[in-house]
Amino acid sequence: MTLRLLDEVNYDAEMESKVLPALDACMTEGWMDPATVDWNGDALPKLDEPGRLHYCCYDAAKFDALREDGASGVFRGAIVISHGFTEFARKYSEMAWYFLLAGYSVCILEHRGHGHSVHDVDNPSLVWIDDWHRYVSDLAAFADSVAREYACDKPLHLYCHSMGGGIGAAVLERYPALFDKAVLSAPMIAPVVGMPTWLARIATGMLCGLGFGKSRVFGHTDFSTDLDLSEHEGASEARVRWFHQQRCDDVSCQTNAATFEWAYQALALSRAILKPDMCGAIETPMLLFQAGRDIWVLNGPQDDFVERVREGGGSIEKVRYGQSLHEIFSMPNEVLGPYLDKIFDFLAAPDASL
Template sequence: MQSSDMSSRTFRSQDAVRLIDENTYADTMLNTVRPALASCREEGRFDPSEAERAAGLEPIGGTLHYLAYDAAKFDTEREQGATATFRGCIVISHGFTEFAEKYDELVWYFLLAGYSVCVLDHRGHGKSARDVDSRCLVWIDDWRRYVADFAGFASSVGQRYANGQPLNLFCHSMGGGIGAAVLEQYPTLFDKAVLSAPMIAPQTGMPLWLARALAGVFCGIGLGRKGVFGQVDFDPDAPIDMSLYKDSSEARERWYHRLRCETVEYQTYRAAFEWVRQALKLSRAVLDPSACADIVTPMLLFQAGRDIWVLNEPQNLFVRRVQDGGGTAKLVRIDESAHEIFSMPNEVYQPYLERILAFYDTPLLGGE
């Protein structure tokens, strides 16, 4: 089931994507990538109320921000290395405290490969609706709201950008937990799915049963909208501490930090107790064997060997249960990677990206 061989199947050589040089990363992002993305980008708001009602949830108001990129418009830019073939749409589900614009580099590569891309800011993140006053705090009342919102977005905006071609999923960390639940509850929505270091279960620093009990107690005494003890707000005036990202690409981490400093809506940085409680409920629901057996979408799950934010063993269990239920799932372990595989140096990122593109591009009957 597991594999650390990232070269067994690569994207077709004539379509290979050349990664941005880390030595000129910021200049390339500013002067090449972002102008090209702006030329094909739609910025919009998605009203999730209908999707939430359909899922049996009472809407709590507010709209969700998204960025969408049209491959046909991108083609008019005639970027070097871009394919002339339209392959469908990839919908991205981002991680905890992230935001759509953080994925600009990955969006660039997907566009070069012929895919339109849609990225939703999950509730409480980026420029989407929030339900707490703190700019840094992430709160959610019910994990099922994340799932309903994302499925509603993918089935409307995502399908429009797919334009009759395959609709694929890319999700990371918290977004991977949400994505896994979407695959279980909306089994025909996506044609293929990539889960990158998904939060099948979060790393809490204690046994999950104890974390569930403590989160329940703190929420029960009225601290659900309060930040978890020990976490601090993001300080845009403080320099980035690269010791926290020793395995990652310094150029990429400095770029993300710059984006967060420049935009107050991107400064989510810590969890409310209710978010922790809901993350643990999501984990239990996703790992239910009967739910895993409902997954029919071919799935590729990347596991980071040096992950400190999510647990690896629940990922292994999830893949086994999907397989036991008759689903097509493959786990690829990258021993040398930290949690954000797309933030790693090019020598790790390149084979990871090639594996993703090969998976999306392989016909369903002969896939991974």
């Protein structure tokens, strides 16, 4: 299908007058209890305050009733969005709009420590997690309960970015029948840490053992309302400014820095994802996008992941955007258009072959 992309020149106006009102009209917000067991049925570590996880779901039937221009009018199932590090549900408003236009309901879980989900540290800029298995179990539980209801016996797909892509990959390895297809956009198969990952894993593990697990990683800072566009050179300025404004407007969306425990768990997640037997366990057809100018996640481990999935008999296609920044969905329309076309062609393919 052909989508009309939002006009970057009038981006804020289109978001405020068209996209957000439509999303609000078909959105249901909810809260779920965190998972207490992992995929093996083993108990996850107990937390003093488990809290609750926040999610937003957009119903395709309610959206179609709005009669928006360009809407397909054909229900195709549901898409779960697994967001990245320091992100939040509202950041994916434009992507949700396009998915709805294409006929999909959209379900977004805000990962623990992000958005309006429970935070385990007082500083709203910091992200902490005690065990990466928790991310995986929470996302799987959300998809299998809340999102599956929105799929209405139609396909249930996964769209995931960065940290959410690492979590998504682990879910696909451990719950091979959960999703029908999956799109991994610049997934965090391994994060950029400024040193060999094995050394970073040892260093962060030692610091956590010394009691610094909830301390800020060196070089990370608290959120600032000042926006440095030089960090986003080549992206759509309109999209970058809109994303930033959402963070300025809501303190719950101002996560900005990793703790040492988060870094340690991210590295442990990476190691687990890349195990050949786990890559070989994936049954879901996948489309992986790689950003050539990525400074947040490593391209090499993505390549290793693709190779190991294929060696294990899995179906995966890699598409590389050599000049794209990490957030491919933040790029100008000349990049975003083909990116979306590729996603929708992949999801609409009648069989699992790529």
